[in-house]
Amino acid sequence: MLRPLLFSLLMILPAAAPAEVIRPVSEKSSFQIALEGERPVLVLFQGKNCAACRAVEQWIDQLSGELDGKVDIVSLDIDENPYTKEAFGVEGTPTLLMFKDGEQVGGMVGATAREDLRAFIAKSAHIPL
Structure with missing residues (x-):
């Protein structure tokens, strides 16, 4: 009796949201402001459909603990911000x-291994990780 009730509750409750490590921005709002941070x-x-x-x-x-307070992270949807x-x-x-x-100091295209991403961030931001 209790099992069907719990199952039905799980079906209607929203899934837990992922941590808000990456802040979405747009060209219409806060993109330039984000680049001018300290x-x-x-x-x-x-x-949107990029695996x-x-x-x-x-x-x-996964790197958010190491990056906290050292690097701000934002995302921009290329379809919505051409x-x-x-x-x-x-x-x-x-x-x-x-x-x-406010100046671009590094760039990387494509998915990469976690450790390569970590090294890119450390080198580009000039921070120890």
Whole structure:
């Protein structure tokens, strides 16, 4: 009797949301503001149906403890923000660009292993990880 009730509750309750490590931005709102922050900013250019982008998001989420307070992380949907995509020459997803003091200091295209992503972030942001 209790098992069907619990099952039906699980079916109607929303799934737990992932940690909000990556803050979505758009060209219409906060993209430029995000780049002008005090810390280095990692921008993930991604598409809605990009499986490789989701993999990179998972790696970033796993690195969030090491990045906390050292790097701000934002994402930008290239389909919803075509002008910003063009302005930065983004042709494929995922594309990761690192900015420091408003200037681009590093870039990487495509999904990669977690440790390679970690090394890219450390090198581009000039921070120890």
